Amino acid sequence: MTHLNSTQILLASRPTGWPTGENFEVRTVPLAELADGQVRVRNEFISVDPYMRGRMNDTRSYVAPYQIGGQISGGAVGEVIESRAPELPVGTLVLHQHGWSDVVQADAAAFSLVPKIPGVPNSLRLHMMGMTGLTAWVGLKVVAQMKAGDTVFISGAAGAVGTAAGQIAKLLGAKRVIGSAGSDAKVQLLKDKYGYDAAFNYKNGDISGQLHALAPEGIDVYFDNVGGEHLEAALDAFNDGGRGALCGAISSYNSTQPSQGPGNLANMITRGLKLQGFTLANYLEHAGEFSSQMGQWFAEGKIAYDETIVEGIEHTVEAFIQMMQGKNVGKMLVRI
Amino acid sequence: MTHLNSTQILLASRPTGWPTGENFEVRTVPLAELADGQVRVRNEFISVDPYMRGRMNDTRSYVAPYQIGGQISGGAVGEVIESRAPELPVGTLVLHQHGWSDVVQADAAAFSLVPKIPGVPNSLRLHMMGMTGLTAWVGLKVVAQMKAGDTVFISGAAGAVGTAAGQIAKLLGAKRVIGSAGSDAKVQLLKDKYGYDAAFNYKNGDISGQLHALAPEGIDVYFDNVGGEHLEAALDAFNDGGRGALCGAISSYNSTQPSQGPGNLANMITRGLKLQGFTLANYLEHAGEFSSQMGQWFAEGKIAYDETIVEGIEHTVEAFIQMMQGKNVGKMLVRI
Numbered sequence: 001m002t003h004l005n006s007t008q009i010l011l012a013s014r015p016t017g018w019p020t021g022e023n024f025e026v027r028t029v030p031l032a033e034l035a036d037g038q039v040r041v042r043n044e045f046i047s048v049d050p051y052m053r054g055r056m057n058d059t060r061s062y063v064a065p066y067q068i069g070g071q072i073s074g075g076a077v078g079e080v081i082e083s084r085a086p087e088l089p090v091g092t093l094v095l096h097q098h099g100w101s102d103v104v105q106a107d108a109a110a111f112s113l114v115p116k117i118p119g120v121p122n123s124l125r126l127h128m129m130g131m132t133g134l135t136a137w138v139g140l141k142v143v144a145q146m147k148a149g150d151t152v153f154i155s156g157a158a159g160a161v162g163t164a165a166g167q168i169a170k171l172l173g174a175k176r177v178i179g180s181a182g183s184d185a186k187v188q189l190l191k192d193k194y195g196y197d198a199a200f201n202y203k204n205g206d207i208s209g210q211l212h213a214l215a216p217e218g219i220d221v222y223f224d225n226v227g228g229e230h231l232e233a234a235l236d237a238f239n240d241g242g243r244g245a246l247c248g249a250i251s252s253y254n255s256t257q258p259s260q261g262p263g264n265l266a267n268m269i270t271r272g273l274k275l276q277g278f279t280l281a282n283y284l285e286h287a288g289e290f291s292s293q294m295g296q297w298f299a300e301g302k303i304a305y306d307e308t309i310v311e312g313i314e315h316t317v318e319a320f321i322q323m324m325q326g327k328n329v330g331k332m333l334v335r336i
Numbered sequence: 337m338t339h340l341n342s343t344q345i346l347l348a349s350r351p352t353g354w355p356t357g358e359n360f361e362v363r364t365v366p367l368a369e370l371a372d373g374q375v376r377v378r379n380e381f382i383s384v385d386p387y388m389r390g391r392m393n394d395t396r397s398y399v400a401p402y403q404i405g406g407q408i409s410g411g412a413v414g415e416v417i418e419s420r421a422p423e424l425p426v427g428t429l430v431l432h433q434h435g436w437s438d439v440v441q442a443d444a445a446a447f448s449l450v451p452k453i454p455g456v457p458n459s460l461r462l463h464m465m466g467m468t469g470l471t472a473w474v475g476l477k478v479v480a481q482m483k484a485g486d487t488v489f490i491s492g493a494a495g496a497v498g499t500a501a502g503q504i505a506k507l508l509g510a511k512r513v514i515g516s517a518g519s520d521a522k523v524q525l526l527k528d529k530y531g532y533d534a535a536f537n538y539k540n541g542d543i544s545g546q547l548h549a550l551a552p553e554g555i556d557v558y559f560d561n562v563g564g565e566h567l568e569a570a571l572d573a574f575n576d577g578g579r580g581a582l583c584g585a586i587s588s589y590n591s592t593q594p595s596q597g598p599g600n601l602a603n604m605i606t607r608g609l610k611l612q613g614f615t616l617a618n619y620l621e622h623a624g625e626f627s628s629q630m631g632q633w634f635a636e637g638k639i640a641y642d643e644t645i646v647e648g649i650e651h652t653v654e655a656f657i658q659m660m661q662g663k664n665v666g667k668m669l670v671r672i
Contacts, residue, residue: 054606227601246604247605249601260596261597261598262601263597265563265585266585269584269613269615271613272612272614274613275611275612276608277603277607
């Protein structure tokens with residue numbers, strides 16, 4: 001019993017606009033003795049994700065908002081260090097949603113056993129081989145019904161979901177994959193490492209013009225992580241029958257102004273377009289097929305990834321804010 | 337051979353904003369003798385429809401724009417008055433897309449034979465029993481995947497498509513159907529005649545508030561004929577998993593300003609919403625099922641309708657403009 005305490009990050013107040021350190025509180029609490037059926041887990045990596053910003057607001061959404069004074073829940077991967085549940089013995093690698101803390105304990109049912117696979121780092125369970133990769137897979141294949149031969153545009157392409165989505169689109173047979181990102185270095189990385197056929201820096205402006213130049217024959221599928229002007233550009237670029245999967249709208253998450261929608265929604269009628277928003281919770285039945293396909297691609301050396309790792313639970317809030325600012329490449333993680 | 341001439345309406349110039357008489361030209365041309373395989377048809381009714389406004393612009397769309405100096409094509413129903421095609425003898429009732437003229441002749445392939453059904457007026461082939469009804473059917477059943485028990489909101493509910501859609505939604509088992517229209521008299525008519533459970537006058541403002549008051553438990557399906565603020569209100573009112581069929585955006589057709597889109601598209605992500613634009617041309621395979629079901633409902637006395645009929649080909653442009661201004665109730669038609 002080396003860990004008798006748990007250090008946790010709580011929501012202290014709801015952010016207005018960009019979150020700051022003052023919106024959070026770090027507390028260390030002693031842990032009770034394990035009850036029957038419980039396990040204690042030492043986290044190895046915890047995840048900071050864009051959707052968490054939405055849960056910091058007190059608005060209706062697909063998951064309940066975080067409570068003031070409550071812990072920030074979310075994905076984490078760790079190892080069982082003490083167990084009173086025979087199905088999860090000490091040393092088991094587990095995935096869970098208890099979020100921002102170093103040590104967590106609860107009923108065994110709150111943890112999923114993750115088989116250790118040689119060559120697959122544990123951190124990948126929080127991105128390429130986990131929720132992030134599954135989000136990309138579901139958005140492309142199920143929501144946007146991407147087919148081989150499609151031209152695909154992905155916004156926020158250098159983020160965790162975007163780097164997964166670009167590779168998955170190519171592996172599923174996309175004719176051409178175009179990405180947008182917020183720096184020239186990221187644009188280069190998308191083309192060099194992540195299989196994007198073309199990419200542009202949206203901070204150079206004229207998103208619609210840049211997209212048109214790289215996709216002169218139009219796009220069939222749009223995977224939206226950004227919203228706003230990016231969505232408007234996609235609506236201009238869509239071919240007849242185009243499909244958009246709306247996964248995120250990071251351009252508006254920290255805005256205190258009401259956002260303005262695209263002025264070209266009428267294209268949806270004349271071109272027969274479909275836009276569908278989604279959150280992973282409604283598509284978990286695809287996890288099996290995804291894991292098996294992604295595991296195979298990974299074993300074949302076809303999946304590249306980047307991680308931006310911040311060390312120490314005490315830097316979690318900082319990591320979260322940097323991720324919202326686009327300072328990460330690939331998946332932003334905190335190592336405990 | 338009583339008709340030797342054809343009076344036709346041509347596009348003289350592209351309208352900017354609201355069309356006026358000056359954008360059109362009426363001409364009377366002599367008709368050539370029929371060639372082998374051709375028929376001559378005297379139109380009984382011609383249709384004026386919102387989508388025609390889009391075709392008057394020179395913009396990319398699902399159908400080619402009208403050409404300057406070319407005839408305004410569109411739906412019409414008439415009778416064969418001279419025939420050199422054995423499959424369409426004199427006296428046959430036909431439907432066609434030759435549009436705004438009193439007499440038209442062409443190869444028989446350009447006309448569809450319409451069986452005369454006792455009790456079904458010919459004009460209904462241009463609305464409830466024709467394209468208009470099919471548009472409502474496809475939008476609800478195929479595009480928005482309406483299910484029995486759904487709460488359905490229909491904008492522009494007193495128009496031709498809206499009066500069809502409200503009745504079809506109820507007959508398909510909608511729990512509650514709510515409509516918007518542009519006058520108190522229309523609102524009353526929707527409730528008294530067209531089976532709407534509730535309706536409101538959008539000219540009273542606060543569309544979102546009025547909709548919420550009439551659908552406090554939210555909506556599952558939105559049939560959009562209007563766009564703009566109506567779409568924004570629907571996006572606020574949608575329950576999780578809501579589906580919108582985008583059929584028209586009459587609020588912007590005559591605008592010379594770029595329209596502003598809804599600021600609440602992020603609801604699509606958090607609530608898993610789907611919006612899909614459509615035009616009938618891609619859904620014609622549903623015509624058979626629709627005709628059979630609609631014919632049965634009509635025979636059972638379950639289908640109400642209104643027509644606003646303007647007399648004389650020379651008043652077609654006036655009828656078109658009045659329809660765009662919402663001065664019609666039900667289907668706007670020109671009787672020749």
